[in-house]
Amino acid sequence: MIEVAGLRKTYGDFAAVVDSSFSVDEGEVFGIVGPNGAGKTTTLKVLAGLVDPTDGDVEVAGFRSDDPEMRRRLGFLPEESPLYEEMTPRSYLRFFADLYDVPGDVADERIAAALDRLELDHRERRLGDMSKGMKRKVAIARSLVNDPDVLVYDEPASGLDPVTTNSVLAFTRELRATGKTVVFSAHNLYHVESVCDRVVVMNEGRIVARGSVDGIRERHGETTYHVYTDVAPSRVDQPTGPLSDVDATTEAVGDRFRTTVPDMDAVEAVREAVAAAGGEVVDIRTREPSLEDVFLDIVGRPMPGRYAGDAAAEGPE
Numbered sequence: 221m222i223e224v225a226g227l228r229k230t231y232g233d234f235a236a237v238v239d240s241s242f243s244v245d246e247g248e249v250f251g252i253v254g255p256n257g258a259g260k261t262t263t264l265k266v267l268a269g270l271v272d273p274t275d276g277d278v279e280v281a282g283f284r285s286d287d288p289e290m291r292r293r294l295g296f297l298p299e300e301s302p303l304y305e306e307m308t309p310r311s312y313l314r315f316f317a318d319l320y321d322v323p324g325d326v327a328d329e330r331i332a333a334a335l336d337r338l339e340l341d342h343r344e345r346r347l348g349d350m351s352k353g354m355k356r357k358v359a360i361a362r363s364l365v366n367d368p369d370v371l372v373y374d375e376p377a378s379g380l381d382p383v384t385t386n387s388v389l390a391f392t393r394e395l396r397a398t399g400k401t402v403v404f405s406a407h408n409l410y411h412v413e414s415v416c417d418r419v420v421v422m423n424e425g426r427i428v429a430r431g432s433v434d435g436i437r438e439r440h441g442e443t444t445y446h447v448y449t450d451v452a453p454s455r456v457d458q459p460t461g462p463l464s465d466v467d468a469t470t471e472a473v474g475d476r477f478r479t480t481v482p483d484m485d486a487v488e489a490v491r492e493a494v495a496a497a498g499g500e501v502v503d504i505r506t507r508e509p510s511l512e513d514v515f516l517d518i519v520g521r522p523m524p525g526r527y528a529g530d531a532a533a534e535g536p537e
């Protein structure tokens with residue numbers, strides 16, 4: 221449904237996107253993740269036909285990105301979407317449906333269906349008086365007025381409260397169920413993990429990892445083991461003993477202790493150490509790395525946005 225080959229976008233001497241190639245299948249939710257300035261928005265704007273590529277081929281729904289027909293097949297949700305404050309959701313969405321020449325009765329039905337699915341109340345309220353979450357839902361409904369095959373969503377759920385975030389993420393999953401193809405960018409990797417089939421990770425304009433979330437996790441992240449015990453394993457910080465050479469950290473969780481270790485040998489070492497302390501292992505669980513862990517491994521710095529005000533978000537490079 222989307223083919224991008226050798227995409228490059230430069231602004232003067234500066235390359236915002238370098239040699240980017242990927243394809244997105246019909247009915248897939250495809251994620252683009254990466255730190256600030258990685259080139260995500262530039263990529264999405266090229267897909268939406270809003271920015272011309274400097275080099276490379278971009279095809280969406282069978283049309284090149286400079287073909288006006290491509291724009292008709294596509295719904296774009298920008299990161300910031302200023303709405304006409306004096307309009308109501310209904311009048312605003314009808315206005316955009318008219319721009320796409322959608323017949324009035326079809327538009328009314330489509331708009332009502334989208335707003336129902338997004339659970340947007342107060343449809344006659346002035347947009348200027350609506351909350352951020354309500355406005356975002358109206359912007360999402362706007363991306364659907366032309367019944368596009370492809371949706372390009374830049375940070376659809378960022379800055380929203382948890383309830384609205386969940387509602388927007390659930391809605392995005394539903395789009396896949398209705399056969400739409402979605403390209404989705406987000407800082408919050410939980411959003412990406414919970415919605416996307418496949419992702420590319422961008423850094424400094426380049427794709428640095430790609431694949432299914434699980435595949436990327438397997439290649440770049442390490443499974444750890446959580447060993448729950450009824451007493452703390454002894455001598456974690458002692459120079460001798462079963463855990464002296466093991467990379468283990470122990471913390472109290474309720475009335476138990478949880479020791480995190482990297483492999484099964486270390487699990488056995490915890491078992492010995494806890495027996496030496498007069499206790500026993502009560503549970504062992506594996507912990508898969510989150511996409512956040514993987515991102516740190518690949519890019520070498522924390523994701524911005526999750527660490528607001530955190531100096532660590534700025535580096536190290």
Ligand SMILES: Nc1ncnc2c1ncn2[C@@H]1O[C@H](COP(=O)(O)OP(=O)(O)OP(=O)(O)O)[C@@H](O)[C@H]1O
Nearest residue numbers: 231234235236254255256257258259260261262263
């Ligand atoms: N119109 C422009 N003129 C010059 N430089 C630009 C322009 N648009 C984007 N850039 C630069 O290109 C780089 C990539 O920007 P882009 O917005 O695509 O990144 P991003 O991954 O979406 O970042 P963020 O997460 O901060 O939104 C940035 O360094 C940005 O400053």
